[in-house]
């Protein structure tokens with residue numbers, strides 16, 4: 001485990017944190033009353049929040065399996081979240097035990113539980129970087145201690161970009177993505193998902209307002225805004241699509257009957 005000097009490592013239980021709110025929706029135990037309160041408040045506005053979190057997690061599994069089955073053996077997962085089995089390395093190493101995985105997140109609660117992410121196969125490797133996605137120099141430098149960026153890497157930011165603004169003098173999420181993708185070798189994959197207002201604008205507007213009021217900026221994006229993240233990359237079929245529709249397995253098809261969830265997903269390959 002590693003990270004830049006000065007990154008906060010104390011868990012603040014006085015206000016909700018996205019990783020812990022998401023953990024509550026996933027049925028996890030690593031959250032506090034403030035997180036549960038916000039998770040429930042959002043669920044009251046957006047009844048799909050729990051299904052959306054689960055569907056998003058399952059998309060991560062399918063996308064990682066797709067990259068691993070295509071021969072990718074290196075993974076950089078930013079905005080990892082609190083460990084929830086199966087974790088990304090377990091999915092990748094089930095396909096290819098020699099897969100190497102670097103996880104990164106900026107939340108001290110994820111750091112506290114990161115040990116669970118470090119149980120690699122003997123042939124592979126897993127490491128954890130405690131850092132902010134907005135500090136690509138640090139993340140890329142520390143990831144390069146485990147990954148060889150001359151070879152393909154699957155870069156995943158799953159359910160992360162909706163916490164980042166697009167303003168060039170703000171988080172500059174498009175510029176940030178470009179910076180990470182620019183480091184990737186041909187044959188690399190980019191795996192993304194994020195909340196959209198397109199399908200249920202009122203519910204998502206309210207959910208975003210709850211997040212913002214609790215101190216977490218939140219930026220749902222339309223389909224064209226989400227698709228723009230993949231500019232210059234070759235999108236894999238079926239393209240950018242609501243998350244349960246991305247190469248669904250039978251259990252996802254079943255989940256679709258409960259209704260669509262307001263999360264877009266996509267996977268692309270760098271030529």
Ligand SMILES: C[S@@+](CC[C@H](N)C(=O)[O-])C[C@H]1O[C@@H](n2cnc3c(N)ncnc32)[C@H](O)[C@@H]1O
Pocket residue numbers: 018019022056057060078079080081082104105106107110131132133134157158159160163
């Ligand atoms: C909704 S969770 C998604 C977890 C996991 N990627 C998944 O989809 O199952 C979002 C994660 O992004 C992390 N996160 C939010 N802002 C971040 C930032 N600026 N830098 C790094 N991680 C961040 C949160 O701490 C949280 O763990």
